[in-house]
Amino acid sequence: MVRRAFWGVLFCLYFAYVLAPILLMFVGSFGEKWFGTLLPTGFTWRWYLDLFSKAMYVRAMMMSLLVASLSAVLNAAIGIPAVYAVHTLRKPWLRRLFDFVILLPIAIPPVVMGLGFVQAFNWSSFSLVGTWHLLLAAHVVYTLPFMLRPLMANLELLRWNTLEEAATSLGASPWFVTKRVLIPNLLPGLTSGALMTFAMSLGEFQLAVMVTGSASQTYPVVLYQAFYVSTGFACAATTLLVLLSLFSLTGVLVLRKIFGGGGQAEIVGACPRAAIREFSPRRMS
Secondary structure: OHHHHHHHHHHHHHHHHHHHHHHHHHHHOOOOEOOOOOOOEOOOOHHHHHHHHOHHHHHHHHHHHHHHHHHHHHHHHHHHHHHHHHHHHOOHHHHHHHHHHHHHHHHOOHHHHHHHHHHHOEOOOOEOOEOHHHHHHHHHHHHOHHHHHHHHHHHHOOOHHHHHHHHHHOOOOHHHHHHHHHHHHOHHHHHHHHHHHHHHHHHOOHHHHHHEOOOOOOHHHHHHHHOOOOHHHHHHHHHHHHHHHHHHHHHHHHHHHHHOOHHHHHHHHHHHHHHHHHOOOOOOO
């Protein structure tokens, strides 16, 4: 009884401090007026129509989606070789360096990281400050730990050395092992990491506001400006970003449900058999 009461109070506090503001933001996005009251008055679609009719906000959303998608792809391209090298070489100093690299972007405040990017790429003869290319580079560095962690955890569950030795002994080439064994086995961690990096990049504000220009502003940057337009418009703009973030979070939870626990064991056990079936002289290349 006491335990139920404790969890009930904890849920009420969580709802009051986390979920209630989000819910109020959603309700406010449909309110005609909201000033000095707990809930808005009236009902209107006007704020959403205004949001999608303003070119600046649509352009910013497209920029955010582009940068977030490319960040996920580049992080995957960097993360797979990185975790493979760290796992197979089994050097203690390399693993410590890997852990340090993972924690560094998390430990450094985004403002400090943004200042570093501005100083490093702002030259008198050539400058990347204000371009989406620098924004993409900053977001790749910022979100890389959220790709490396699930990939490394996934690879450590696979008994990869055994899988690789089995594939090599059957005559598989390194490219075949990478394409048909490594990447399929890393798919749960890869997808989870991609969704996490996508969500982190999509909602990132501090780096974006420091390195972007007027033509490369992301959605969180223009969202900050929306609060000076009207309350209803700001609520609608915020709700759209929250929905996109919740979509990514839902994807991560679904993947954990599918591949977590026993599902992971099935993947680890099934993939070697599937891979071995592929190891025939006429199929290897």
